[in-house]
Amino acid sequence: MTTFDEIKSSFPSLFPESARVECGxxxxxxxxxxxxxxxxTPGLAEMSHFRILSVRQDLGFMKIDAGYDGIYEDSLRPLFLLAEFRSRVTCEECGQPGHMRSTNGWxxxxxxxxxxxxxxxxxxxxxWTLGRDTIKGFLWYDQAADELRIVDDLASIGMPTDFIHRIKKARE
Ligand SMILES: [Zn+2]
Structure with a gap:
């Protein structure tokens, strides 16, 4: 299994030694x-001045906090979101497939x-729970394809009718 120390040594400028790691x-x-x-991506790292500040577990999944020039938000944000959704189906201990569990509310x-x-x-x-509503529509993590996409037909991913109504109401 790859460790955070190994990733840091592979990408020392993008993921500096000083970056905090507070997850498995x-x-x-x-x-x-x-x-x-x-x-x-040619030029992206240099031009955005990208660097990871911390990686942590929050509410059971992984959050990456990074510093970069804000004009690169559109190129970088989707990568963090994809990483976040992958962490919801990856065991924090060993990296094998897993899923969210709950013990005493944690x-x-x-x-x-x-x-x-x-x-x-x-x-x-x-x-269908691996997604969230955004200004562009419902952003869903298609685990089989390992990609994020906007879903218009929410019933097609198995979302129950009452949740579809709730989302549509919140958009009004
Ligand atoms: Zn495991």
Whole structure:
């Protein structure tokens, strides 16, 4: 399993030694993929002055805090969102497929092996819950395709009717 220290040594200017890591090593690979994409886009890292400030677990999933020139928001923000959704289906301990579990009100993403017996009984949440409403529409993480996309027909991803109504009402 790739560790955060290894990712830092691979991308020392994008992910400096001083960046704080406050989550499990299972998510290091997700951060590595974000940095590979940034490094592979010509000029992006240099022109945006990108650097990670911290990576942390918040409400059970991974949040990347980064410093960069705001005019690059449109290129960088989708990468952080994709990373966040990947962390919702990746065990924070080991990086294997997992899903969000809840113990005493605390949420955490774990594989079966790293779950408590009680957590192991908890099934994955439905696929449609891996998304959020945005000004462009409902942004959904298609786990099978491993990509984010805007979904217009919310019933097509299995969202129950009462949730569809709730979203449409909130948009009014
Ligand atoms: Zn695990």
């Amino acid at each position: 090593e299972g998510w290091a690979g997700i951060v590595g993929r974000v940095l590979e994409r940034i490094a592979a 949420k955490r993403c774990r594989c079966d092996e790293h779950s408590t017996p009680e957590e192991r009984e908890q099934p994955p949440r439905p696929a």
